[in-house]
Amino acid sequence: MSKAILAAEGIEKTYLSREGEVRALRDISLQVLAQEFVSLVGPSGCGKTTLLRILGGLLEADRGAVLIDGQILTQPRREIGFIFQNPTLMPWRTVLKNVTLPLEVRGINGDANKKRAMELLGLVGLLGFENSYPHELSGGMQQRVAIARALVYEPSILLMDEPFGSLDAITRNQMNLELLRIWRATGKTILMVTHTIQEAIFLADRVLVMSARPGHIRAAVPIALPRPRDTDIFYNEEFASLYHRVRDMISPG
Numbered sequence: 001m002s003k004a005i006l007a008a009e010g011i012e013k014t015y016l017s018r019e020g021e022v023r024a025l026r027d028i029s030l031q032v033l034a035q036e037f038v039s040l041v042g043p044s045g046c047g048k049t050t051l052l053r054i055l056g057g058l059l060e061a062d063r064g065a066v067l068i069d070g071q072i073l074t075q076p077r078r079e080i081g082f083i084f085q086n087p088t089l090m091p092w093r094t095v096l097k098n099v100t101l102p103l104e105v106r107g108i109n110g111d112a113n114k115k116r117a118m119e120l121l122g123l124v125g126l127l128g129f130e131n132s133y134p135h136e137l138s139g140g141m142q143q144r145v146a147i148a149r150a151l152v153y154e155p156s157i158l159l160m161d162e163p164f165g166s167l168d169a170i171t172r173n174q175m176n177l178e179l180l181r182i183w184r185a186t187g188k189t190i191l192m193v194t195h196t197i198q199e200a201i202f203l204a205d206r207v208l209v210m211s212a213r214p215g216h217i218r219a220a221v222p223i224a225l226p227r228p229r230d231t232d233i234f235y236n237e238e239f240a241s242l243y244h245r246v247r248d249m250i251s252p253g
């Protein structure tokens with residue numbers, strides 16, 4: 001089996017705000033293996049976004065360490081792609097120009113950018129929309145642009161924070177299938193936050209369940225459902241029993 005490409009050891013985080021201290025994370029340790037798909041679920045406000053931002057090097061922990069391929073992370077790295085809940089596209093740039101933006105920001109210009117962006121737009125099923133503007137796209141399409149943009153740097157790890165949270169259930173299911181296809185095609189390692197238990201199980205090799213704040217990893221539930229998966233799996237008995245197991249851990253009693 002492959003080794004841990006992403007690991008956290010003893011992460012602690014307390015926010016200082018005007019109202020006082022908010023202890024967000026308590027002694028978080030986790031490991032994600034290369035090419036693994038891990039979902040992270042937990043009650044609202046338990047610290048999921050905080051944890052993801054720390055893992056991505058976007059926020060500093062008070063204690064503990066994040067390791068990428070065994071090396072301590074101290075700042076954002078190109079091995080890590082981040083996808084936020086809102087696609088955060090630049091409204092005045094075309095789809096193509098949004099995807100090439102991270103390269104331009106780093107001073108990489110030229111025809112190769114366009115070629116790379118077109119390949120990625122093909123991967124996320126958006127060929128033909130490269131000259132459109134974000135407002136001309138549906139929410140699901142905008143999120144696909146954000147995925148293409150996150151992939152433009154060829155990160156090995158994708159951290160996704162409720163990427164499909166604002167989509168309706170049908171579009172979300174379609175995006176889940178798309179994401180599994182992209183994951184298979186690219187061999188990325190994915191850690192995805194979601195508050196939808198069904199989505200968490202459907203996608204993942206393992207579901208990490210967090211406790212209420214201060215967030216702590218309560219359990220790691222292996223998902224042994226066969227792949228490739230499609231949405232018929234929702235009616236499978238094993239799926240139902242996993243669903244109940246995870247749900248009871250999030251809201252015990």
Ligand SMILES: Nc1ncnc2c1ncn2[C@@H]1O[C@H](COP(=O)(O)OP(=O)(O)OP(=O)(O)O)[C@@H](O)[C@H]1O
Pocket residue numbers: 015016017022023024042043044045046047048049050051195213
């Ligand atoms: N910048 C900040 N300053 C102070 N407190 C913060 C800050 N960011 C988050 N918090 C607090 O830390 C806790 C965890 O927040 P976080 O956004 O990580 O939770 P979450 O699990 O992602 O929630 P949700 O499910 O609603 O997205 C919350 O109580 C929140 O109010």
Ligand SMILES: [Mg+2]
Pocket residue numbers: 048049050
């Ligand atoms: Mg959040």
